[in-house]
Amino acid sequence: MSENTAQELSKKLKQISVAEFFEKNRHLLGFDSKRKALLTCVKEAVDNSLDACEEMGVLPEIKIIIKAKEESVYRVSVEDNGPGIVREKMSGVFGSLLFGSKFHVQKQSRGQQGIGISASLLYAQLTTGKPGVIISRVHHSEPAKKIEMMIDVAKNAPDIVSEEDVENFPSHGTRIELEMEGEYLGKGQHSITEYLKQTSLINPHAQITFKGPDGEKMVFKRTMSKMPPVPKEIKPHPYGIELGILQRMLARTNSRTISAFLMKDFSRVGSTSAKEILKKAKISTDVTPAKLDTTQSRNLLKSMQEVSLMKPPLDCLSPIGDTELEKSIKNEINAEFITTVSRETQVYRGMPFQVEIGVAYGGEVDSFRLLRFANRVPLSFNAGACVISEAVKETDWRRYHLSQSGGAGSPDAPLAVIVHFNSVWVPFASEGKQAIASYPEIKKEIKLALQEAGRRLDKYLKHQYKAQRDKKRVNTFIRYSHELIEPLTYLTNTKKESIEKTVELFMKDKYGDIVAGDDSEGEEILDVKSDVTIIQEGEE
Numbered sequence: 001m002s003e004n005t006a007q008e009l010s011k012k013l014k015q016i017s018v019a020e021f022f023e024k025n026r027h028l029l030g031f032d033s034k035r036k037a038l039l040t041c042v043k044e045a046v047d048n049s050l051d052a053c054e055e056m057g058v059l060p061e062i063k064i065i066i067k068a069k070e071e072s073v074y075r076v077s078v079e080d081n082g083p084g085i086v087r088e089k090m091s092g093v094f095g096s097l098l099f100g101s102k103f104h105v106q107k108q109s110r111g112q113q114g115i116g117i118s119a120s121l122l123y124a125q126l127t128t129g130k131p132g133v134i135i136s137r138v139h140h141s142e143p144a145k146k147i148e149m150m151i152d153v154a155k156n157a158p159d160i161v162s163e164e165d166v167e168n169f170p171s172h173g174t175r176i177e178l179e180m181e182g183e184y185l186g187k188g189q190h191s192i193t194e195y196l197k198q199t200s201l202i203n204p205h206a207q208i209t210f211k212g213p214d215g216e217k218m219v220f221k222r223t224m225s226k227m228p229p230v231p232k233e234i235k236p237h238p239y240g241i242e243l244g245i246l247q248r249m250l251a252r253t254n255s256r257t258i259s260a261f262l263m264k265d266f267s268r269v270g271s272t273s274a275k276e277i278l279k280k281a282k283i284s285t286d287v288t289p290a291k292l293d294t295t296q297s298r299n300l301l302k303s304m305q306e307v308s309l310m311k312p313p314l315d316c317l318s319p320i321g322d323t324e325l326e327k328s329i330k331n332e333i334n335a336e337f338i339t340t341v342s343r344e345t346q347v348y349r350g351m352p353f354q355v356e357i358g359v360a361y362g363g364e365v366d367s368f369r370l371l372r373f374a375n376r377v378p379l380s381f382n383a384g385a386c387v388i389s390e391a392v393k394e395t396d397w398r399r400y401h402l403s404q405s406g407g408a409g410s411p412d413a414p415l416a417v418i419v420h421f422n423s424v425w426v427p428f429a430s431e432g433k434q435a436i437a438s439y440p441e442i443k444k445e446i447k448l449a450l451q452e453a454g455r456r457l458d459k460y461l462k463h464q465y466k467a468q469r470d471k472k473r474v475n476t477f478i479r480y481s482h483e484l485i486e487p488l489t490y491l492t493n494t495k496k497e498s499i500e501k502t503v504e505l506f507m508k509d510k511y512g513d514i515v516a517g518d519d520s521e522g523e524e525i526l527d528v529k530s531d532v533t534i535i536q537e538g539e540e
Contacts, residue, residue, distance in 0.1 A: 026126070029119045030432040036381065037123055038066075038074060038182030039192055040432075044116035045078035045176055046199060047377055050206060051110050052082030052174065054318075057227060060206040066184065066192070068213040073128060074182045079175035084138035087145045094121055094134050094176065095151050095158025107231040107424050108317045110377050115431065118151065120178060125150045127181035131161045140171035184213055190380055196220055197332070198371060198378035202320065202420060204328040223331045224324055234316040234352070234424070235267045238277075238304035240441075241350035246301050250289040258292070258300075259285040268310045277303045312352035314345050317422045318376075325358050325420070333416055335360035339456045341449045348441040353423035355442075357449040360416040361457055368410045372436075373420040379434050386435035388419045391446035400458035417453075419446060 026032070030040035046062060053060035058081060065077040085093055097118045121132040137144035143165035152159045169175075185191040196210055200220035205228055208220040236245075255261040262274040269277070278285050280303035283296055292300065320328070322340045329338050341357040372379040372388045383389045397404040397411035404411045421436060429435040436442065484503065489496045 026119075026123060028431045029115065029123075030381070030434065031119070031123045034072060034181055034183040035185055035190065037127075037180065038076070038184060039190065039195055039380065041076050041120040041123070041178060041180060041182075042066075042078065042192055043195060043377070043380075044120050045076070046196075046208075047110040048117050049078060049080035049082060049174070050203060050376070053080055053206075054227065054230065056083040057230070058082070059222065059225070059227065060203070060208075062206065062208045064196070064208065064210045066211070066213050068184070069179060072181050072183065073179065074184060074213065075177060075179045077175060077177045079170075079173060081170065081173045084136045084144075084172045084174055086138055087136075090134055090136055090145065090147060091149060091158035091160060094118055094132060095149050096156055097122070097151075107233045108375055108422055109231070110375050116433075117176070120180075121149075122151050122153070124178040124180040128179050130179040133177040134174070135166055135169055136174040137169050137172055143167055144169035186212060186214060186216075193218065195378055195380055198373070198380075201328055201332045201371075201418070202373045202376050202378065204320070204324060204331075223328055228318045228320070229315070231318045231424075232313075232315045234313060235265060236350045237267045237312045237347050237352060238262075238269060238307075238309060239347045239350060241301070241304070243297060243301055245350070247294075247297050250292055250297065253289050255289060257285060258283060258287045258289050261289045262304075266304075267312055273307060273309055277307050280306060311345050312347060314352075314354070316352060316424050317345065317354055319354055319356055319422050320376075320420065322356075325356060325418075329358045329360055329418065333360045334364040335416070336362035337457060337460050339453055341452045341456075343445050343449050346441055346445055348427070348439045351423060351425050353421065353442065353445075355445045355449050356420040356422065357446075357453050358416075358418035358420075359453040359457060360418075361460075362414050365414045365416050368413060369416045370410065371416065371418045373418070374426045374428075374433075374436060375422060376420070377433075379436075382429070382432065382435040384435075385429050387438040387443050388421070388436060388446060390438055391443050391450060392417060392419075394443075395447055395450045395454065397454065400454035401461055402454075402457075417450070419449075421446075 030043075031037040042064060046064070049062050050060055053062075061081040063077075063079045067075045067077075069075050094117060097115050124130060124132055131148040131150045133146065133148050135144050135146045144167070145163070146166045147163045148161040150159045150161060151157070187193060192212070193210065196208055196218070197220065200206065200208055204224040205222055205226065206220075207222045209217070210220070211217045236249075249265055250261070253261050253265055255264050259271075259274045259278060262269045262277060263271060275285065277300070281296070281299040283292070283300060319342060322342050325342075326338055326340045329335075329340070338358070338360045340359075343355045343357075345352045345354050347353070370383065370389065370392055372383065372386060379386065379388075393409050397413070402411045402413040402415065421442070426433075427437040427439060427442075429437045485496060485499050488494070488499045488503075492499070
């Protein structure tokens, strides 16, 4: 009986397609509501466009059009001026999940998993039954290629519906058009316009044009006319690497000796460092890597992480930089105080990362606002599950004279905090790529950057307090200075007009820089105004 049951059960076992899995679990990719689905589709297409333009070395020009087709159905079009995609790869890029070129590459980029844009096409066909339309051109001398396609869910493979050449298309670039169920939100925290404003802030070299279903057109102009540094591919760094990864690398390396393996397959390991590592691990320098047993591999791993090595090179990342980030924030946020902090590169799991912080206080910022970014991409959802939010809440803002209930949680202050996480591999908490996992190394760096920004803000606030206090004292003296005129006239036997002129000249010479002509005795230190504004709406 049990043997027959096992035989029957075995007949039901079969391989599950990744496309089929995500079709059933689309919430994992950010398609768990109509409103979020529309935003996720735009985000994935824009991410691809920015990456493509940067790889080509051209300043991004991205055009987004959303049209309402019927109730809760929209047609989304995203076009870029990137290098285009050769016909042989078009169907794979858009029609297969987990198809991409960046998964095994150790350098900063937005898309890494090869899921996002194909998942958008999968959601579109699932909700409307309509194929996606992709047009791409690689050179002006060749016609653009247009294909209509769907995804064969059972095979996780593209299903081409039609194909033709198109002449009326820019000299190079790609456009994707998808028709899907969605809910359009024109304004607000989770709106498409807010996402584009934040994208513009963190990508000051890009120009983005958006036309919504209501016909409103917005242009988010670039504030930086040069391309950001192109990140270079690097090899893994020994610090933080795990045993399983090391054993796989040992089995696959082309190096004939363990010494050559350390120098060729890892970053920042030279001949001297390799000898020191192997000496501590008690392994001969000419041993074949694949012949190391588990004990030797463990000893090697321990030694690699104990030997003093240089930090990973910074050229695998593409940080915005203090100057450009501050300029971008000033362009987008009208604040009375702005500062930026960039930490040095650090390592988690053998992969380098860097934290950049921007803080804007006062002006049009009237309450606390946290803007999270990873590899130049806004993180719009799942803030509570993100290490950035944790770091902000665990920072003691009271040390910087900001109100914070109970010494934990977000500060109660007119403060906008911008946190940008750069890494060759972002440890997202889920496939939806909206929150960064809570690695201790990452949290520590974010908190250190926040503390440095907090100290600078505290210094500014103390200066402002002193200036306001001095102003109040001087204005009080001015208010009662006329009471001195009569006694001084009597004591010095001088004309009243002369005394008045002398007092006036003294006040201007001594206190002219802080006298505002206002005799108010109000206790307010700073004047905070209106709602926070992330970016000025573009002009056509």
